[in-house]
Amino acid sequence: MGSIEEQITEIEDEIRRTAYNKATQGHIGRLKAKIAVLKLEREKRAKSSGGGGLGYGVRKSGNATVALVGYPSVGKSTLLTHLTGAESHAAAYEFTTTSIIPGMLFWRGASIQVLDMPGLIPGAARGRGRGREVLSVVRSSDLVLFLLDPEHLEFRSLLAELEGAGVRVNQRPPRIVLAPRDKGGLEIHSTVKLTRLDERTVAAIAKEFRFHNGEVLFREDAGADELIDTLAGNRIYLPALLTVNKADLLPPEKRVEVTRRLSPHPALFISASRDQGLTELKDGIADALSFVRIYLKPPGRPPDLSEPVILRKGDTVERLLERLPRELTEAFRSAQVWGRSARFPGQTVGKDHPLADQDIVTVVMARGSRA
Template structure:
């Protein structure tokens, strides 16, 4: 039996097994085995080599992956946002390779990657799916592009990403596993767990742990426990844009919103656009900025004053030390202290160290040793 068949067989068994306390351990072992097989399949497919065009170098201040089924308008949107030159047309699979473009907004350079149209089964290797998904995993934000007439595509896309270990709009599980030499598996939890220790232990053993200290800091279900054990999960924010909104009547718009709600997407947070007619794109640019959590830091350069034209772009939560690392050179190696004015400062020209957290539109001056 091949890996694909074994994966399918386990998935069918999981789907057909009712979940209750008596089956919990069995389902936990099945899901653990399933995760192992999927990773083995991914390694096998990666080692056999993929098609051309998927090794994309990350450039700019952040990267956004445009995810959607073929011919939903990704290439048209990329061109509208970035002035890239992507071959477009009313045909499926017109984007054969990953097509990059650069969105310039508020002084930031945001790399947009129009990945080849995802198809169902991509996580299992269909349609160069593994290569496509590997590009998505390296992004800082996933932008789902849906046709206004095909809202149900969202669930299928979301499932493909989930199957490939991409977790959207959630924090990593508060689960820590440390191997030890002996004494079996010890479990420490800060909450009253619903999973029993036998299930947790069987899942860990299925993942190769015979002796380990396990710390759990949240209420976890089987899938989330497995996510916490494995090191191949990525956690990304996501955004939904609904294209071709100019082609529907106002009364149908309510139907579209209802369908979004059915897939747990808040219509108020989705961006309705027409890439062809250049509608809603300003709102989309701003939402991309917000979802990425980017901030602008204006550098006060000795003898030249504050540069408001080309800010240093960082992420929310970044510190003066992160700014030094991005600037490189003498700033990181010869840092003495910094002076900050703006939202993060208690007063103008506040003297701070590398651990000071910066905010959007701060003014930063870095002083170095001679």
């Protein structure tokens, strides 16, 4: 048997040679599972040999982190500078940026960390051109901002690089639940009719991941890819925005053509160097990050509407407490909520209550505590 890389290539070739139909879909599913397992093994080795990991050591800060992803020379550094004021050298040759450069964007009350990065090149997921480090930074971000040059619209291959690194953009995790057990064999259940997978294929794919005992529960009509993602267990699901930069060089009639070529992915046209479309872009970033503003109200006093605490959609009271002074958190007894997440004004809730945008919250402290 050859190296991991050779084995992956060999199986990929076999998949390419195999026509996809009802009779072959089980076989193809099994081959895809083999590739996924080999890639997990490759990641494990890269980590233990010191490569990969958070090579660049950027520390996350602000309310959320956005990763600028694109091929060399598309204008990532120019955009960082125009969005955040941070200096990142821009130049008319490729691979100008060789490390991660952070900047901070303040927009609609939130502080958003933007990361400029080296350009991605095909093969990044295999470690080409610092690709592994860049992709690991992408994995730890909260939003991917894709930048394309109108002259190079290969968005699909950019997406493929991220997919190869286990990043799924603008997708939700598959509705498949795994319940591993120590013994008893494999049980397959589903709450919906499965049209893309049969039991034999499910069992064969599970076997590749050494999932021999336990339950696989399908809550959707999933295919092999979704099952493999669930079994691999290390996929990251991120929202993403697609922008086409250098729109100043693009005549209006060409825009229509570019839009058509990128379809079904909606793209925003900007010019980083000329500050065109950047307000829309900032709004798009803030929307995609689903910020939630929470106003604090000290007991018996009006709420402080000047400085909200910024959380993300779905965050609970517990998340809010993490952002407050220790004394408040330690003495927490309950919270009172006014606003969209409350069933009635002033509802008393616990730490697991999910908050909504513009909620007003009073932290009720246990009796006898100071602060």
